Amino acid sequence: MSPSVPLQEMIRAIRSARTQCEERGVIQRECAAIRAQFRQSDNGGRSHNLAKLLYVHMLGYPAHFGQMECVRMIASPRYSEKRVGYLGAMMLLDEKQDASLLITNSIKNDLSHSNQYVQSLALCTLACMGSAEMCRDLAPEIDRLLRASNSYIKKKAALCAVHIVRKVHDLGEMFAPAARSLLSEKNHGVLHGAVVLITELCERNLETLEKFRKAVPDLVQIMKGLVISGYSPEHDVAGISDPFLQVRILRLLRILGHNNEAASDAMNDLLAQVATNTDSTKTVGNAVLYETVLTVLDIKSESGLRVLAVNILGRFLLNNDRNIRYIAMISLQKIVGTDHNAVQRHRGTIVDCLKDQDASVKRRALDLSLALVSASNIRSMMKELLIFLSSCPLELRSQAASGIFIAAERYAPSQRWHIDTILHVLTTAGGDVRDETVPNLIQLITNASELHCYTVHKLYRALLTDISQQSLVQVACWCIGEYGDLLLRGECQETEPVQVHEDDVLDALETVLQSHMSSPATRGFALTATMKLSTRITDNVDRIRSIVSIYGSCIDVELQQRAVEYNALFKKYDHMRAAVLERMPVIEKTAPGQTNGESTGEPIKDIQSVKVKQGELLLPQPPANQVHDTNVYEKDGVTLTMSCEKQSATGLTVTLTASNSTESDISSLTLQAAVPKSVQLHMKAPSGDSLPARGAAKVTQMVVLNNPNKVGLTRIRISYSSQGSAFQDTIQIDAFPGLSAAGH
Amino acid sequence: MQFMLLFSRQGKLRLQKWYVPLSDKERKKISRDLVQTILARKPKMCSFLEWRDLKIVYKRYASLYFCCAVEDQDNELITLEIIHRYVELLDKYFGSVCELDIIFNFEKAYFILDEFLLGGEAQETSKKNVLKAIEQADLLQEVRIFLYHQIHLL
Secondary structure, three states: OOOOOOHHHHHHHHHHHHOOOHHHHHHHHHHHHHHHHHOOOOOOOOOHHHHHHHHHHHHHHHHHHHHHHHHHHOOOOOHHHHHHHHHHHHHOOOOOOHHHHHEEEEHHHOOOOOOOHHHHHHHHHHHHHHHHHHHHHHHHHHHHHOOOOOOHHHHHHHHHHHHHHHHHHHHHHHHHHHHHHHHHOOHHHHHHHHHHHHHHEEEEEOHHHHHHHHHHHHHHHHHHHHHOOOOOOEEOOOOOOOOHHHHHHHHHHHHHHHHHHHHHHHHHHHHHHHHHHHHOOOOHHHHHHHHHHHHHOOOOOHHHHHHHHHHHHHHHHOOOOHHHHHHHHHHHHOOOOOOHHHHHHHHHHHHHHHOOOOOOHHHHHHHHHHOOOOOOOOHHHHHHHHHHHOOHHHHHHHHHHHHHHHHHHOOOHHHHHHHHHHHHHHHHHHHOOOOOHHHHHHHHHOOOOOHHHHHHHHHHHHHHHHHOOOOHHHHHHHHHHHHHHHHOOOOOOOOOOOOOOOOHHHHHHHHHOOOOOOOOOHHHHHHHHHHHHOOOOOOHHHHHHHHHHHHHOOOOOOHHHHHHHHHHHOOHHHHHHHHHOOOOOOOOOOOOOOOOOOOOOOOOOOOOOOOOOOOOOOOOOOOOOOOOEEEEEOOOOOEEEEEEEEEOEEEEEEEEEEOOOOOOOOOEEEEEEOOOOHHHHHHOOOOOOOOOOHHHOOOEEEEEOOOOOOOOOOOEEEEEEEEEEEEEEEEEEEEOOOOOOOOO | OEEEEEEOOOOOOEEEOOOOOOOOOHHHHHHHHHHHHHHHOOOOOOOEEOOOOEEEEEEEEEEEEEEEEEOOOOOHHHHHHHHHHHHHHHHHHHHHHHHHHHOOHHHHHHHHHHHHHEEOOOOOOHHHHHHHHHHHHHHHHHHHHHHEEEEEEE
């Protein structure tokens, strides 16, 4: 092995440069020399020159002027030059460069070279940086090599075929037959390549996968041979015979057994054998066990085998090696949905991993812990999660906080516990929670009416300790404003009685108002709270008046506006002040996606999907704005007429007219409409809600629809009161008059 | 495997093998950022990390970090074994390999890697066979050079 002297001298020179600037100088000189050498004709030192350039390139300096030299070297008859030339091609040429196409011909020639090491160079380069075009060109060559060459070349051809298939998916079919026959080879390198190739083919094409299922018995045989066979020094790694091949076979078996009973049955025994007999003291054994577990959990395995697999993961969790613990948690995460109870058994260990030093392990443990929270373990799990939250790394905090909120909402054993938990999170990680937390918490608090006193006391105390967590401060201010009277009353069932004076409360709010830590939104909360207290306290109303008037000239426009309005409330509308500032009613949780015109919170937008006729109209519709009137409902004297007017190709305006022919008046008339998801609906305000008797007057309501699929199905609900009783009915409308049914 | 990087504790790249098509600029950016991320990790931390939707497996051998980016379905533990096998091959070839060997004979390090991995996958699972192939290829290189020098002298 003779070292390249010129190369090594240059490397020494570069390394002895003491500054970046000096290094640049050396490199510039060398590059100039290299460029000069490239221009000269064949001088025997070409490979050394290119090698020098590649070194320079690795240091991060530009080397594109070497690309053509690579192309020339690859075409050289000298092996040493070819070798460096191909190396240069892999380093300097990627498929995006035009020059890469120029080497296609050289590769083609070298693929059929008499010397296998030259063939090897070509195969390696093609598999590393071959573009789709090159792959298409050379695929037949590769297929030929797959069938008729020695093991050394076959194994390389197989992996080259893998690259080709990744680049040009359709070519997969070409290699399937050759791949199948390779499975009967004895050479491990060839077997490995064949398994990788078959895996790639099966992942891409369902038909190919079906065909290769027949190979499962062969694969099981090969695997058995590896597992049972005696010591084979050539392939042994710490007592495991060719773990690389074992892992690849297991992965292929996973793909073949997925969703297929027969194939899964055929591999069941083997998997059980590997799972039980593989030595797990070293990483290599665990690598095989890991792959086995993944396979067992992804195929239709027997329940006994599944339990075995989950237990292996459980053992992994207790392993000293952090890597193994991490792997275990990733796998458990994948099955926590399907094998929930099995994973629950290892909850203790998982929760312990929350305290691990490593951030990746912590993250996995957090994900898993949140997935394992249930009604029965909520209290103990929450304790652990809250401990975790107080010491967890910053990047995990918001994830932890939102996970805790979701878990708390789903499984809270009591309202007080729920409120306590949220307060705890706000105190620990208030800066990392999402914005909806504040209104959600406020709503929760209003709903827990027995706990108002307890909550406001607790929040007040929290406010006194720390005003930096904005979400917490906002909620605290709101509560103090709303329930200030309870705060001042002093006694509270749930906590020790504490005497709170009006001045203290106003001090606290003023501190928030004036603090530079408070955001504008927070100060808004504080100001409003102060104002609300004016009806809940007795002695210090003047103080509140003065605070409010000061903020009337605040720079912050929002605060200024509020202060001015409150001022007005004091001065001109003092008689209304008590009513305006009284206790709020319980807030209902609003359903998402309500449109104008629907009176209650019920969402009625989800109709069964309707069969829709789509496509080009054979008979194009006449564009005129046609108006049609139809009776859609007539019952108990109440009539509903519908009139449609086309506004555009998809837009339609529907006017509903209701009339009452009975002897008694009808009141509280409401109309609601529901449409399929593809239609947009906009209901305008009705003209009124009462229908006097004997048709004395009518009520009209306009509905605007955007109906791109020309769907007709709409449901209209009509409700009203007559003679003290409530009536409700639903009308189904299959087609809109004006949208001709013919031709669709 | 998408790529393999070898770098020193100071962040200097000693070997970079890319199996996915990326421009020089993109490669530089990825290398720089990933190297920084790994160097910032503490010694006892996990060998696996998720970085920019890539799975990274790395291990430190003396003054060199060996770092691979693998696909989602790849087995991380066996990747550690692949890294270890490569180190063993280098060790056998250079005789108690150290970082300097890889610096001054970087092209040999590449040749050995290319005899062990092909297109990002292991091509030969027998240590003996890989070393034998390298030996033969080196011999081929030597013989030709020798022949050339002979002619030159005459």
